[in-house]
Amino acid sequence: MSSNRVIIFDTTLRDGEQSPGASMNQEEKLRIAQQLERLRVDVIEAGFPIASPGDFAGVKAVADTIRECQVAGLCRARDADIDRAWEALKGGADPRIHTFIATSPIHMRHKLKMEPDQVIEAAVAAVKRAKSYTSNVEWSAEDAGRSEMEFLARIVEAVIAAGATTINIPDTVGYTLPHEFGPRMAQLIENVPNSDKAVFSVHCHNDLGLATANSLAAVAGGARQVECTINGLGERAGNASLEEVVMALRTRQDIMPYETRIETTEITRASRLVSQITGFMVQPNKAIVGANAFAHESGIHQDGVLKNAITYEIMTPESVGLSTNRMVLGKHSGRHAFKDRLQQLGYELDAEQLQNAFQAFKELADKKGEVLDEDLAVLVDEERRIEQERYVLERLHVATGTRDMPVAVVEVKNAGVMETGSAWGQGSVESVFKALKAIIPGVADASVLLYQVQAVTQGIDAQAVVTVRLKNGDAVVQGQGSDYDVIVASARAFVTALNKMAARQEKSGAGV
Numbered sequence: 295m296s297s298n299r300v301i302i303f304d305t306t307l308r309d310g311e312q313s314p315g316a317s318m319n320q321e322e323k324l325r326i327a328q329q330l331e332r333l334r335v336d337v338i339e340a341g342f343p344i345a346s347p348g349d350f351a352g353v354k355a356v357a358d359t360i361r362e363c364q365v366a367g368l369c370r371a372r373d374a375d376i377d378r379a380w381e382a383l384k385g386g387a388d389p390r391i392h393t394f395i396a397t398s399p400i401h402m403r404h405k406l407k408m409e410p411d412q413v414i415e416a417a418v419a420a421v422k423r424a425k426s427y428t429s430n431v432e433w434s435a436e437d438a439g440r441s442e443m444e445f446l447a448r449i450v451e452a453v454i455a456a457g458a459t460t461i462n463i464p465d466t467v468g469y470t471l472p473h474e475f476g477p478r479m480a481q482l483i484e485n486v487p488n489s490d491k492a493v494f495s496v497h498c499h500n501d502l503g504l505a506t507a508n509s510l511a512a513v514a515g516g517a518r519q520v521e522c523t524i525n526g527l528g529e530r531a532g533n534a535s536l537e538e539v540v541m542a543l544r545t546r547q548d549i550m551p552y553e554t555r556i557e558t559t560e561i562t563r564a565s566r567l568v569s570q571i572t573g574f575m576v577q578p579n580k581a582i583v584g585a586n587a588f589a590h591e592s593g594i595h596q597d598g599v600l601k602n603a604i605t606y607e608i609m610t611p612e613s614v615g616l617s618t619n620r621m622v623l624g625k626h627s628g629r630h631a632f633k634d635r636l637q638q639l640g641y642e643l644d645a646e647q648l649q650n651a652f653q654a655f656k657e658l659a660d661k662k663g664e665v666l667d668e669d670l671a672v673l674v675d676e677e678r679r680i681e682q683e684r685y686v687l688e689r690l691h692v693a694t695g696t697r698d699m700p701v702a703v704v705e706v707k708n709a710g711v712m713e714t715g716s717a718w719g720q721g722s723v724e725s726v727f728k729a730l731k732a733i734i735p736g737v738a739d740a741s742v743l744l745y746q747v748q749a750v751t752q753g754i755d756a757q758a759v760v761t762v763r764l765k766n767g768d769a770v771v772q773g774q775g776s777d778y779d780v781i782v783a784s785a786r787a788f789v790t791a792l793n794k795m796a797a798r799q800e801k802s803g804a805g806v
């Protein structure tokens with residue numbers, strides 16, 4: 295393996311599962327493990343076999359199934375733990391026993407209640423026992439981030455001599471800083487005389503939000519294995535996130551010329567699967583896999599991305615398994631993105647139409663936030679319809695309540711002249727209809743055959759599309775209107791239908 299190759303050790307199924315609420319059953323662990331295999335991680339840590347019969351079964355199922363990755367199981371420096379781990383792992387392709395013990399003064403004194411020399415003895419005995427089962431033994435110095443360098447070097451030398459082939463240096467409580475941790479890793483490797491006999495590894499927690507930064511610093515300091523999890527899942531604030539570490543290494547080859555064997559186009563799928571199985575939603579602004587990681591909302595950014603995506607994207611969406619970036623149309627969007635989306639939806643507007651539609655879009659975005667494709671289609675169709683109509687609804691006011699009859703006031707423009715009408719009704723919609731009939735000539739006898747409301751998208755902020763069918767003598771016409779407000783949408787639908795009706799009257803010579 296080249297000296298610049300970084301081994302990716304995924305511990306989603308072990309440390310990730312230690313997130314309160316993220317427990318997985320055997321079948322779920324297996325599904326994730328199969329996705330990790332497609333992602334081409336080097337090692338899958340599948341669980342802590344002695345923890346429970348279920349965890350044992352999960353580790354065993356993963357070890358028995360996965361062939362393209364090593365499968366590891368975690369155990370304390372205790373014979374029973376190691377024996378149980380081997381029992382679960384032994385059917386695996388290249389099984390790894392991972393044993394650990396804490397090395398910091400705080401942990402040794404308060405938790406283990408052991409003297410440092412006893413800890414060394416226990417660590418060496420554990421590695422030897424693991425070694426009796428397999429040559430692939432990893433040893434971890436729990437809370438290495440708060441351990442004394444001299445002691446750390448001594449115990450690491452001893453476990454390598456006992457046969458450990460991977461030495462993992464965890465920042466168990468996410469305490470260290472990158473400019474401290476990187477040099478610490480380098481110093482440790484230098485201080486251990488037999489360090490060339492093992493691969494040094496890093497395992498960082500995110501208590502200060504520095505897990506990825508510390509992992510990268512450790513690689514710069516000589517670590518060649520990174521332990522991480524999908525979506526940064528893990529105990530407390532989580533672990534270093536696999537997707538961040540891998541994409542940082544891939545993106546910054548100029549500064550960090552290291553390689554992994556990860557198939558990065560499987561990242562998004564892995565992230566979604568883990569989120570779906572654990573029920574842990576990925577925050578929208580999460581690096582690499584958040585819903586907004588490749589989304590652009592503001593006009594200046596959208597304009598830049600449309601001209602050349604490298605203006606605002608440091609990696610392509612395709613490289614992490616997304617088909618494309620996402621232009622979110624909202625109140626910060628500009629004309630370039632608006633026009634581009636309309637073209638994608640098949641609309642070709644002239645300059646004036648575009649300006650009118652853009653204005654209507656901004657008004658809708660102020661009310662609704664994100665404007666979806668379905669909203670845009672409705673909005674543009676509405677603008678086009680209004681353009682062709684003789685009577686245009688300019689203003690609507692409806693007062694309603696539990697005790698008073700609803701009253702509507704409408705203003706309609708007819709060939710540049712504004713006319714105002716008002717009416718009472720049994721309901722708001724009826725009052726609007728009556729007010730409109732009062733000012734649009736020739737439709738006084740029109741009656742409603744059909745009134746239907748549909749939501750364009752889901753949610754309380756959906757635009758409404760209203761369809762009305764009117765009858766006047768023998769003439770039957772239909773009109774549609776849409777708006778964020780259902781009463782306004784109703785008024786628009788009536789105006790459209792009444793326009794058609796008035797046009798028919800005009801044609802038939804009834805006069806207006």
Ligand SMILES: CC(=O)SCCNC(=O)CCNC(=O)[C@H](O)C(C)(C)COP(=O)(O)OP(=O)(O)OC[C@H]1O[C@@H](n2cnc3c(N)ncnc32)[C@H](O)[C@@H]1OP(=O)(O)O
Nearest residue numbers: 312342344345346370371372394395396405406436466529
């Ligand atoms: C930093 C990490 O993420 S470490 C991994 C953490 N993950 C887990 O703990 C999940 C699985 N754990 C479990 O299911 C249980 O804790 C078990 C089965 C391992 C042990 O359960 P119990 O026997 O009931 O012990 P309990 O968890 O209460 O206490 C831990 C014991 O292990 C000891 N211990 C802790 N780490 C180690 C170690 N690396 N090597 C040896 N002993 C250890 C503790 O000192 C304590 O010993 P004591 O009982 O003599 O005081």
Ligand SMILES: CC(C)C(=O)C(=O)O
Nearest residue numbers: 394434436437464466
């Ligand atoms: C046991 C080790 C690897 C660990 O999970 C930690 O120290 O955080």
